[in-house]
Amino acid sequence: MPQEPNSSNAKQKDISRFESIIADSKRRFSNISEPNNKQTILIVSIADQQLLLIENHEISKNYSISSAEAGTGNQSGSYQTPLGAHQVSEKFGEDAVISSIFKARKNTHTLAEILDNPNEKSPEDNITSRIFWLDGLEQGHNKGSDKQGNNVDSRSRYIYIHGTDEEGRLGLPASHGCIRMANRDIIELFELVKIGCLVIITKG
16 A cells, blocks of 8 residues: 655665666666656665655655565566566556456456455466566666577566456566556555656565
8 A cells, every 4th residue: 555754854865775776777768758847756775675655856756555465577587576667668557447447458357356454365466456667777787688699578478567356465466477567556546657668676
């Protein structure tokens, strides 16, 4: 669920941890910006299991997430969450009923049972409510192939930010590589983030 920092001091302390990453990403990917020129960036912190919405250099939203249970890594078939700079290449699910299950980015019009217990696991890796399809921006790291010819392309790995039926496991690494969010949270974020938004996935 979205979390608000306790105070302006805490808010500034949180964002200061990511200032160098934000500055470097803005420099290297300066062509990526919102249509209205608002400085919007998503930061996914693996260590914190949180997603931060940065608007005009301030944290405006803070969400609990689940990254990959297998840890971080960019290679295809690893079931790990890729690190580095990405962008939102496509969005899916506008106007879908909350908890709708998607297959191959198509709404099945079937609703998932939301599991609130952290010890409960769904029989399937369900993708629910909304989808952001991520495209890597760093050639040889999360785009294309690495120097050994291994596929490290986040888009062809189908790395998404999406809703999950395993809401009780949010805050812990639990996914098969994607970034999972609570259904109400991904629906809220869907309205706030445009295609082309910069997404930074960091171990920090």
